[in-house]
Amino acid sequence: MISVFPEVSSQYLIGGEWKTxxxxxxxxxxxxxxxxxxxxxLCSETDVxxxxxxxxxxxxxxxxxxxxxxxxxxxxAAEKLSTVIEEHxxxxxxENGKTMVEAKKDLLRCVEVMSKGADTLLEWxxxxxxxxxxxxxxxxxxxxxxxxVISPWNSPMILTFKRAIPxxxxxxxxxxxxxxxxxxxxMSCLKIIESSFPPGVINIVTGSGSVVGEALCGxxxxxxxxxxxxxxxxxxxxxxxxxSVKKLYMELGGNDPALILPDADLNEAAIKRIRLGxxxxxxxxxxxxxxxxxxESRYEEFVDKLKKEFERVVVGSGIQPxxxxxxxxxxxQFNFVKELLERSKQIGAQVESIGQKLDSASWEExxxxxxxxxxxxxHDSELVRAEQFGPIIPVIPFADLDEAIEMANDTEFGxxxxxxxxxxxxxxxxxxxxxxGAVFHNNHTVFQNLRLDFPGIKESGLSxxxxxxxxxxxxxxxxxxx
Ligand code: NAD
Numbered sequence: 001m002i003s004v005f006p007e008v009s010s011q012y013l014i015g016g017e018w019k020t021x022x023x024x025x026x027x028x029x030x031x032x033x034x035x036x037x038x039x040x041x042l043c044s045e046t047d048v049x050x051x052x053x054x055x056x057x058x059x060x061x062x063x064x065x066x067x068x069x070x071x072x073x074x075x076x077a078a079e080k081l082s083t084v085i086e087e088h089x090x091x092x093x094x095e096n097g098k099t100m101v102e103a104k105k106d107l108l109r110c111v112e113v114m115s116k117g118a119d120t121l122l123e124w125x126x127x128x129x130x131x132x133x134x135x136x137x138x139x140x141x142x143x144x145x146x147x148x149v150i151s152p153w154n155s156p157m158i159l160t161f162k163r164a165i166p167x168x169x170x171x172x173x174x175x176x177x178x179x180x181x182x183x184x185x186x187m188s189c190l191k192i193i194e195s196s197f198p199p200g201v202i203n204i205v206t207g208s209g210s211v212v213g214e215a216l217c218g219x220x221x222x223x224x225x226x227x228x229x230x231x232x233x234x235x236x237x238x239x240x241x242x243x244s245v246k247k248l249y250m251e252l253g254g255n256d257p258a259l260i261l262p263d264a265d266l267n268e269a270a271i272k273r274i275r276l277g278x279x280x281x282x283x284x285x286x287x288x289x290x291x292x293x294x295x296e297s298r299y300e301e302f303v304d305k306l307k308k309e310f311e312r313v314v315v316g317s318g319i320q321p322x323x324x325x326x327x328x329x330x331x332x333q334f335n336f337v338k339e340l341l342e343r344s345k346q347i348g349a350q351v352e353s354i355g356q357k358l359d360s361a362s363w364e365e366x367x368x369x370x371x372x373x374x375x376x377x378x379h380d381s382e383l384v385r386a387e388q389f390g391p392i393i394p395v396i397p398f399a400d401l402d403e404a405i406e407m408a409n410d411t412e413f414g415x416x417x418x419x420x421x422x423x424x425x426x427x428x429x430x431x432x433x434x435x436x437g438a439v440f441h442n443n444h445t446v447f448q449n450l451r452l453d454f455p456g457i458k459e460s461g462l463s464x465x466x467x468x469x470x471x472x473x474x475x476x477x478x479x480x481x482x
Pocket of ligand 1: 208214387461
């Protein structure tokens with residue numbers, strides 16, 4: 001019988017032992033800031049060293065466990081997690097601000113990452129035989145060692161599981177550091193599954209990036225760092241980790257452009273996909289559409305249609321079934337987005353805040369914000385160039401396709417982009433010219449196939465296409481010749 005919501009408040013995990021810290025930070029509900037959800041432990045540098053000790057010790061046996069055994073344990077863990085999804089949805093909503101639909105999708109995807117990852121492992125681990133050599137050569141795989149997984153607050157479940165699960169499956173041990181704004185669902189789900197693995201395979205340390213994150217990145221025994229977060233932090237981690245030769249997997253910030261061409265089919269379904277591309281998780285998605293360039297012949301029509309689509313958005317607490325967009329996650333992000341909007345107005349931008357307030361009486365109790373369409377802004381303005389990470393979208397007209405591509409590429413980021421046109425050949429030609437890790441045609445979303453991922457280029461990440469659900473990121477290949 002699985003205990004639902006095992007106590008995780010102010011806890012952390014080292015070598016199979018759940019410890020409690022007296023140094024804590026409160027976790028509050030972004031839809032009702034006075035509501036206390038739990039506490040997160042503020043671990044010390046010593047805790048981090050002990051977590052790496054535990055992971056290093058456990059690696060000796062776990063790395064030699066057969067792939068069948070590793071896959072079997074992961075399947076069992078996935079099964080356990082699948083029975084407690086419903087109970088975790090509301091916890092996730094209360095600490096993160098997502099809607100129930102968004103939260104449930106994320107949780108179910110984590111179970112899928114586990115069970116499909118286990119199947120993938122069995123297929124992928126087999127040696128690959130290379131023909132045409134004087135000797136018989138095979139390419140074999142081995143795990144790398146202690147892996148640090150550092151994740152952000154915006155989608156903490158999937159962004160922790162997408163990295164930690166393949167690392168564990170590949171025979172590594174992990175030290176996970178979730179973000180302090182909403183660590184509880186991650187901790188509770190890890191508490192459900194960790195007993196399926198030997199002690200020390202999964203370790204969790206919580207606390208600030210400057211103490212816990214930096215200690216983890218600076219530990220020379222950590223062989224791989226899988227980081228998802230801002231570009232600024234990513235750069236710091238690259239520098240901190242250079243005291244030893246580590247493999248870095250970096251998923252960083254984005255400022256995704258969407259290009260609307262003269263022949264785009266702006267039907268109802270397409271406009272809905274654009275709205276979701278902009279407003280999913282209140283715009284707090286690395287690969288959200290963050291600026292739209294529209295051909296001048298379709299500009300007014302596009303803005304008008306997007307306004308009508310935004311009018312349907314219901315902003316409120318994610319717990320309420322009628323809510324279609326939740327609050328922003330934390331005060332600092334809320335203030336940043338509000339101030340950005342204010343500064344845009346001061347330079348002459350036209351801001352239309354649209355949508356419905358689910359509950360006007362409690363509006364001020366959370367980090368709620370109506371979605372806004374921002375026009376009359378140049379491509380060089382702050383809102384267009386920054387990663388706003390909120391429900392405000394600048395829409396800019398263009399006259400010429402070359403100019404649109406130039407503006408789309410005129411950024412340090414290169415995560416995702418989308419092209420909206422009825423001409424598939426043109427879409428591929430334009431995609432070839434766009435600087436992004438992935439380009440969508442008439443959509444702007446995530447890859448449904450869990451094996452496939454394309455991280456960002458330029459300052460959005462260290463591009464490494466993955467076709468095996470990330471297993472290849474946490475493994476060294478070696479050649480065996482006989
Ligand atoms: P962040 O960079 O502030 O923090 C991410 C994680 O790093 C947190 O756990 C944090 O505690 C830790 N951290 C902070 N400073 C650290 C340091 N000096 N050393 C080690 N660890 C440190 O990011 P955030 O505000 O939590 O998340 C939002 C950002 O993440 C946005 O820029 C967004 O685009 C990006 N993001 C990227 C992807 C992607 O797949 N490319 C996905 C989600 C979010």
